Amino acid sequence: MRKNDLYVSFAVTPPSGIRSREIFAGEARDDPTLQVVAEGDDGVTISGMKMLATGAAFADEVWIGNLTPIDDKRAGESITCALPVNTPGVSFWAREPYERHARHEADYPLSFRFDETDTVLVCDLVKVPWERVFLHNNGAMSRRIYIETPANCYQNHQSNVRFWTKMGLIVGLASRMCQANGVDRIPAVRETLGRLAALEATVGGLVNGQIEAYEPWPDSYATPNRRIMYATLNWCQEHHTEIIDALRTLAGAAPLQMPASIDLVADPELKDRFERWWRTSSMPALDRLKLYKLVWDLIGSEFAGRHMLYERFYAGNSIIVRNQSDREAPWETFHATVDGLLERVQTPNSSQ
Numbered sequence: 110m111r112k113n114d115l116y117v118s119f120a121v122t123p124p125s126g127i128r129s130r131e132i133f134a135g136e137a138r139d140d141p142t143l144q145v146v147a148e149g150d151d152g153v154t155i156s157g158m159k160m161l162a163t164g165a166a167f168a169d170e171v172w173i174g175n176l177t178p179i180d181d182k183r184a185g186e187s188i189t190c191a192l193p194v195n196t197p198g199v200s201f202w203a204r205e206p207y208e209r210h211a212r213h214e215a216d217y218p219l220s221f222r223f224d225e226t227d228t229v230l231v232c233d234l235v236k237v238p239w240e241r242v243f244l245h246n247n248g249a250m251s252r253r254i255y256i257e258t259p260a261n262c263y264q265n266h267q268s269n270v271r272f273w274t275k276m277g278l279i280v281g282l283a284s285r286m287c288q289a290n291g292v293d294r295i296p297a298v299r300e301t302l303g304r305l306a307a308l309e310a311t312v313g314g315l316v317n318g319q320i321e322a323y324e325p326w327p328d329s330y331a332t333p334n335r336r337i338m339y340a341t342l343n344w345c346q347e348h349h350t351e352i353i354d355a356l357r358t359l360a361g362a363a364p365l366q367m368p369a370s371i372d373l374v375a376d377p378e379l380k381d382r383f384e385r386w387w388r389t390s391s392m393p394a395l396d397r398l399k400l401y402k403l404v405w406d407l408i409g410s411e412f413a414g415r416h417m418l419y420e421r422f423y424a425g426n427s428i429i430v431r432n433q434s435d436r437e438a439p440w441e442t443f444h445a446t447v448d449g450l451l452e453r454v455q456t457p458n459s460s461q
């Protein structure tokens with residue numbers, strides 16, 4: 110990937126809502142889970158669906174694998190491989206692109222530029238040559254490949270750095286919006302801004318902690334600290350909704366007071382009315398429009414709604430994310446502290 114500067118999306122989750130293999134009304138289910146259906150000297154043939162290949166519409170290749178463990182009885186699903194996106198039989202079923210409706214960057218500044226799209230990967234009898242297969246027929250290893258190598262750690266350290274950067278945008282926007290609303294000097298508003306700034310610094314501390322407390326793993330390499338990295342994932346998953354809600358609360362109805370599109374400036378009469386009546390003492394009308402459109406793309410647009418789901422689920426549901434912290438925790442050390450304390454606790458002598 111590095112040598113050829115490839116952009117690779119990845120699909121490592123079985124299809125949502127249709128994972129059950131129950132039999133419907135006596136009929137055997139047409140199982141849509143991606144699996145190997147044939148194997149030969151030249152490679153394997155795979156069929157089925159996998160979700161949710163974010164960015165696949167822009168990618169060179171797609172990585173197929175499993176972030177959740179696979180039962181050894183279903184080892185055919187453990188297939189882990191990478192394919193060019195134009196491999197015969199591969200298709201991507203994309204959700205509605207939000208960028209398509211953003212006619213002007215100023216109307217939806219984030220949707221316009223940053224909609225990476227999400228797609229379901231569908232493979233219909235796709236031939237995968239052996240040199241593109243990383244793993245086959247090994248249920249347990251299909252998950253261990255991520256956690257017994259630094260793969261999951263590097264990937265999610267990057268996610269945490271991304272979240273920290275996003276926090277800087279949110280906090281800066283909250284402050285600018287309060288200035289535009291003329292409420293930024295009110296003590297109660299300053300407290301909210303102070304709290305948001307503290308949360309931003311918390312993620313910064315967590316990211317720096319991953320680096321400071323790096324692990325010499327594997328041999329002669331340095332990898333961000335796994336426990337702190339997983340703790341940060343959990344923190345971000347728990348706090349994103351609350352942080353966006355604070356921004357929404359500070360916004361009030363201001364974003365909805367803005368007209369539908371910046372294209373009104375093409376009409377001199379409308380432009381004149383807008384510039385005279387929508388401006389405030391601290392900000393010209395057009396700057397206010399741009400500001401509140403940006404706020405809306407973080408709290409209310411379809412792009413914003415997608416991000417609410419993304420931050421909740423991109424690394425797996427909360428059970429998966431917390432399981433990583435459970436697995437990596439030094440339970441023996443924690444238990445030793447408790448046990449050491451209990452050992453020192455004196456029991457009253459029965460003769461007393």
Ligand SMILES: Cc1cc2nc3c(=O)[nH]c(=O)nc-3n(C[C@H](O)[C@H](O)[C@H](O)COP(=O)(O)OP(=O)(O)OC[C@H]3O[C@@H](n4cnc5c(N)ncnc54)[C@H](O)[C@@H]3O)c2cc1C
Pocket residue numbers: 118119120121122124125126160161162163164227415418419422423424425426427428
């Ligand atoms: C915007 C977005 C982008 C994504 N991008 C990618 C990507 O690029 N590549 C990729 O592979 N995946 C991607 N994902 C998919 C992600 O991996 C999955 O969403 C995630 O694994 C959770 O699976 P799910 O959505 O089926 O939800 P589920 O696991 O079905 O969870 C839904 C709800 O049910 C609850 N639940 C599930 N099981 C239990 C249980 N046993 N007990 C109690 N509660 C339970 C969960 O806590 C959750 O509240 C993306 C998801 C989103 C939303």
